[in-house]
Amino acid sequence: MAIESLAGIDQILEPSAGALLRRRVFGHAGFLIGLVIILAILAVALLAPVLAPYDPYDQNLSQRLINPVWFDNGSWAHPLGTDQLGRDYLSRLIYGARISLLIGTVAATISGLIGTSLGLAAGYFGGRVDMAVTFIITTRLAMPVILVALAVVALAGGSLQVVILVLGLLLWDRFAVVTRSTTMQVRALDYVAAARATGCSTLRIVLAEILPNIMNALIVVVTLEMAQAILLEAALSFLGLGVQPPLPSWGLMVAEGKEYMFFSPWVITIPGVALFTLVLAINLLGDGVRDLTAPENRS
Amino acid sequence: MSAILEVEALDVKIPLAHGILHPVRKVSFSVARGETFCIVGESGCGKSLTSLAIMDLLPKRAQRTAGRLAFAGTDLLGLAARRMEDIRGDRMAMIFQEPMTSLNPSYTVGNQLEEAFLRHRGGKRGAARERAVFLLEKVGISAAGSRLGQYPHQLSGGLRQRVMIAMALMCGPELIIADEPTTALDVTIQAQILHLLAALQREFDMGVVLITHDLGIVARVATRVAIMYAGQIVETGTVDEIFSRPLHPYTQGLLRCIPVPGRTRRGEHLGSIPGLVPNLVGEQRGCSFRNRCPHEFAACAGSNVALKSLAPERAYRCLLSPAQCATNALEAAE
Amino acid sequence: MLAFTLKRTLVALLVAITVSIISFSLLRLSGDLAQALAGPSATAADVIAVRKAYGLDQPLAVQYLDWAGKALHGDFGDSFFFKEPVWSMIATRLPVTMTLGVCALFFALVVAIPLGVLAALRPNSWIDRLALTLSVFGQALPSFWFALMLMILFGLKLRWLPISGTGSWQHYVMPAIALGYYGMPAFMRLTRAGMMEVLASDYIRTARAKGLRTPTVLFKHALRNAIIPVVAVAAVQFGFFLGGSIVIESVFALHGVGYLGLESISRADFPVVQAIVLILASFYIVLTLVADLLNAVLDPRIRVA
Numbered sequence: 001m002a003i004e005s006l007a008g009i010d011q012i013l014e015p016s017a018g019a020l021l022r023r024r025v026f027g028h029a030g031f032l033i034g035l036v037i038i039l040a041i042l043a044v045a046l047l048a049p050v051l052a053p054y055d056p057y058d059q060n061l062s063q064r065l066i067n068p069v070w071f072d073n074g075s076w077a078h079p080l081g082t083d084q085l086g087r088d089y090l091s092r093l094i095y096g097a098r099i100s101l102l103i104g105t106v107a108a109t110i111s112g113l114i115g116t117s118l119g120l121a122a123g124y125f126g127g128r129v130d131m132a133v134t135f136i137i138t139t140r141l142a143m144p145v146i147l148v149a150l151a152v153v154a155l156a157g158g159s160l161q162v163v164i165l166v167l168g169l170l171l172w173d174r175f176a177v178v179t180r181s182t183t184m185q186v187r188a189l190d191y192v193a194a195a196r197a198t199g200c201s202t203l204r205i206v207l208a209e210i211l212p213n214i215m216n217a218l219i220v221v222v223t224l225e226m227a228q229a230i231l232l233e234a235a236l237s238f239l240g241l242g243v244q245p246p247l248p249s250w251g252l253m254v255a256e257g258k259e260y261m262f263f264s265p266w267v268i269t270i271p272g273v274a275l276f277t278l279v280l281a282i283n284l285l286g287d288g289v290r291d292l293t294a295p296e297n298r299s
Numbered sequence: 300m301s302a303i304l305e306v307e308a309l310d311v312k313i314p315l316a317h318g319i320l321h322p323v324r325k326v327s328f329s330v331a332r333g334e335t336f337c338i339v340g341e342s343g344c345g346k347s348l349t350s351l352a353i354m355d356l357l358p359k360r361a362q363r364t365a366g367r368l369a370f371a372g373t374d375l376l377g378l379a380a381r382r383m384e385d386i387r388g389d390r391m392a393m394i395f396q397e398p399m400t401s402l403n404p405s406y407t408v409g410n411q412l413e414e415a416f417l418r419h420r421g422g423k424r425g426a427a428r429e430r431a432v433f434l435l436e437k438v439g440i441s442a443a444g445s446r447l448g449q450y451p452h453q454l455s456g457g458l459r460q461r462v463m464i465a466m467a468l469m470c471g472p473e474l475i476i477a478d479e480p481t482t483a484l485d486v487t488i489q490a491q492i493l494h495l496l497a498a499l500q501r502e503f504d505m506g507v508v509l510i511t512h513d514l515g516i517v518a519r520v521a522t523r524v525a526i527m528y529a530g531q532i533v534e535t536g537t538v539d540e541i542f543s544r545p546l547h548p549y550t551q552g553l554l555r556c557i558p559v560p561g562r563t564r565r566g567e568h569l570g571s572i573p574g575l576v577p578n579l580v581g582e583q584r585g586c587s588f589r590n591r592c593p594h595e596f597a598a599c600a601g602s603n604v605a606l607k608s609l610a611p612e613r614a615y616r617c618l619l620s621p622a623q624c625a626t627n628a629l630e631a632a633e
Numbered sequence: 634m635l636a637f638t639l640k641r642t643l644v645a646l647l648v649a650i651t652v653s654i655i656s657f658s659l660l661r662l663s664g665d666l667a668q669a670l671a672g673p674s675a676t677a678a679d680v681i682a683v684r685k686a687y688g689l690d691q692p693l694a695v696q697y698l699d700w701a702g703k704a705l706h707g708d709f710g711d712s713f714f715f716k717e718p719v720w721s722m723i724a725t726r727l728p729v730t731m732t733l734g735v736c737a738l739f740f741a742l743v744v745a746i747p748l749g750v751l752a753a754l755r756p757n758s759w760i761d762r763l764a765l766t767l768s769v770f771g772q773a774l775p776s777f778w779f780a781l782m783l784m785i786l787f788g789l790k791l792r793w794l795p796i797s798g799t800g801s802w803q804h805y806v807m808p809a810i811a812l813g814y815y816g817m818p819a820f821m822r823l824t825r826a827g828m829m830e831v832l833a834s835d836y837i838r839t840a841r842a843k844g845l846r847t848p849t850v851l852f853k854h855a856l857r858n859a860i861i862p863v864v865a866v867a868a869v870q871f872g873f874f875l876g877g878s879i880v881i882e883s884v885f886a887l888h889g890v891g892y893l894g895l896e897s898i899s900r901a902d903f904p905v906v907q908a909i910v911l912i913l914a915s916f917y918i919v920l921t922l923v924a925d926l927l928n929a930v931l932d933p934r935i936r937v938a
Binding site: 406452 | 834835836838839840841842843844845846849854857858931932933934
């Protein structure tokens with residue numbers, strides 16, 4: 001039918017692949033926005049000692065709950081005001097970026113290692129290994145994550161390390177699922193059979209042939225899991241069973257500000273917006289990578 | 300017999316990112332009740348789009364224009380969408396190429412058959428059911444009553460196509476457009492379906508537009524034929540005229556591709572038409588067939604070639620005279 | 634077909650057992666339970682006494698089997714804190730969580746499906762972009778923060794809705810939105826993708842060729858098929874809502890199972906926590922089976938195995 005030939009005509013008259021990718025990257029607003037925001041937050045986190053006007057732990061009880069600069073009684077001395085213990089909010093916000101980014105990256109790395117290994121094993125070996133891994137994944141999915149995380153943190157004591165470890169040990173399911181299915185697809189391809197025919201060891205095949213080809217799917221999952229780790233830590237800290245005060249975790253800042261939220265709503269609004277912006281940027285980046293690397297993924 | 304369908308200068312244009320695709324160009328023909336009008340052409344020649352344009356089932360991006368498009372005297376061009384919906388499925392029906400995917404997998408065959416009837420005739424389910432059973436038997440499906448409760452995936456391709464035919468007949472249409480109804484079926488089933496269509500046409504005195512790329516089918520069932528190439532009709536005539544006295548070089552080329560018992564010698568090469576269909580994006584100049592035509596000459600690249608009419612239903616689109624065309628045909632046969 | 638169902642049920646049971654073993658072990662191994670129960674001011678002798686009283690000096694396997702045996706009869710033991718059967722504590726709070734879950738699911742579907750259908754009908758239009766934007770924003774919003782924002786806006790500034798408790802249906806509106814919005818993007822995308830695929834299919838062309846009116850084509854023919862994966866995902870998402878309601882319940886002071894779980898953790902009331910984990914996991918497992926069942930019911934092609 002003539003209609004099918006329309007798509008063919010489109011492709012015949014398109015420019016080269018390289019030019020196409022460049023055009024798409026710069027045309028993909030979401031990806032660029034996400035990238036810029038993340039780089040900005042990363043810069044802020046790294047340069048925190050330079051950028052923050054005060055020590056985030058410095059309490060000053062005579063300066064409690066001062067309004068941010070856009071209120072009548074605010075001042076540029078504390079652009080984002082102070083919290084209930086007189087600590088400068090801007091400084092806490094800046095240092096809070098460090099915590100969120102740290103948790104996001106480390107937890108995602110841990111869960112990535114666990115999930116990817118499980119998924120690779122299941123996808124490559126199939127059979128009993130696959131059955132076992134699928135069972136493990138199903139078990140993990142059946143568990144109410146946030147409840148279990150809360151319980152473990154409560155028992156082991158709330159601290160940055162414990163939170164990161166707990167999140168890393170719990171959030172690997174999507175890695176495993178995606179790795180497993182993409183590995184299965186790639187494994188069936190000819191060049192893997194060729195590698196085996198020439199006698200390559202299993203480990204070498206997995207690392208050299210399979211892993212590079214599931215990379216773009218993995219990158220997307222990494223961003224999703226980073227975002228989820230950040231949100232989950234914020235929730236745990238909000239409930240009091242995550243990072244402990246006086247650390248400037250954004251979730252903790254919302255919890256601490258909750259008592260004052262009806263009089264000084266900005267105390268909880270500001271860290272919430274920060275969380276939202278960071279997670280949004282990470283998701284945009286992930287969506288962008290997925291759109292740009294998948295063959296016919298145009299909306 | 301007055302015409303049930305009149306098509307004059309039908310055009311379909313599809314805007315693309317880099318130009319306008321023009322897959323149907325000034326197509327004109329008419330069909331009367333009781334006759335089978337075959338539109339023949341290779342894949343991509345625009346014959347399916349022509350039928351969709353007549354039924355107003357084109358994709359949203361496509362634009363349809365025509366000098367005249369009339370069904371039983373009613374102008375279809377200016378018709379409101381709701382009025383067209385009333386005619387579609389009722390007085391004009393269509394049968395598609397792919398029986399495996401043309402039925403909704405979530406509803407029973409009976410539901411989908413009765414739906415067509417209830418939509419246009421209203422009334423109770425009982426009457427619709429009776430009509431469905433009647434037509435299923437007419438199309439040669441045994442145990443019709445129990446078939447109604449079956450789902451499409453429980454039926455074979457041949458059976459599904461019969462259901463599609465029955466569905467098209469639910470409201471007793473005056474015109475049926477069948478777009479390659481047997482292409483996706485086994486050769487043995489093909490013959491049965493074609494016999495069926497011919498018998499139904501006689502019984503219900505319908506006009507049938509049959510779209511196909513298979514000249515064998517044309518020889519068997521056609522009354523009149525139109526050959527399409529690159530979006531244009533390049534020859535029309537009765538089935539006898541087309542097969543015994545083909546005029547257009549493309550028609551001649553097509554006929555040469557068919558082995559004829561008694562005439563085609565052993566070991567002889569079957570005919571083929573070298574070259575590719577031209578790109579239909581943008582303006583077309585000159586004869587569309589010229590880069591594949593054995594008789595091409597300078598004037599062919601000039602301005603567009605018009606359809607030359609020899610008799611009311613006999614026309615061809617070539618700069619050569621009828622006598623020259625006949626000579627070419629004879630030469631090729633030696 | 635029967636063999637397949639039996640196999641699935643067996644796997645489901647194994648998963649449930651494994652989850653209970655894991656949570657059991659985690660709770661008892663992550664710290665000294667007896668210490669936590671005895672309190673910070675207990676002496677060493679107190680701790681030993683507590684350990685003996687609660688059977689915590691037994692080997693782990695014995696403790697587990699003991700618990701599991703009783704659990705099979707619905708006896709989850711007594712709360713460490715309240716001297717009340719765990720089961721009745723959970724049972725009184727379950728309706729709240731279920732109601733919240735149902736409302737959240739309803740909210741998510743009622744917003745997502747129409748948006749998804751409209752976006753599919755007009756790709757790249759303003760409504761498609763709106764749906765996509767809502768979807769992207771929704772996934773970035775921290776639920777507890779969104780809940781607080783809703784409270785400030787609708788509870789405080791506009792005074793339209795109550796901000797805590799469970800007196801009337803209005804009490805569930807904000808919690809349902811705060812819990813359900815997170816599921817909305819997935820449903821919307823599934824509906825949109827499903828509709829776009831279905832609308833391009835041959836049987837829709839057949840339906841239009843029969844002269845059926847547009848609403849009939851859209852709803853009876855297109856949506857009916859496009860919605861199948863959404864229904865299955867909705868069943869599983871309901872499971873996630875039940876398991877993830879802790880935050881919302883605590884923000885809005887809804888006395889559901891999630892809130893009970895949080896309180897029990899803070900009180901080191903581990904039998905309750907243990908039971909809640911098992912019950913929530915069982916719900917999730919049952920819901921995945923339900924999702925498969927729904928798939929078979931809605932798609933005739935799957936039924937005849």
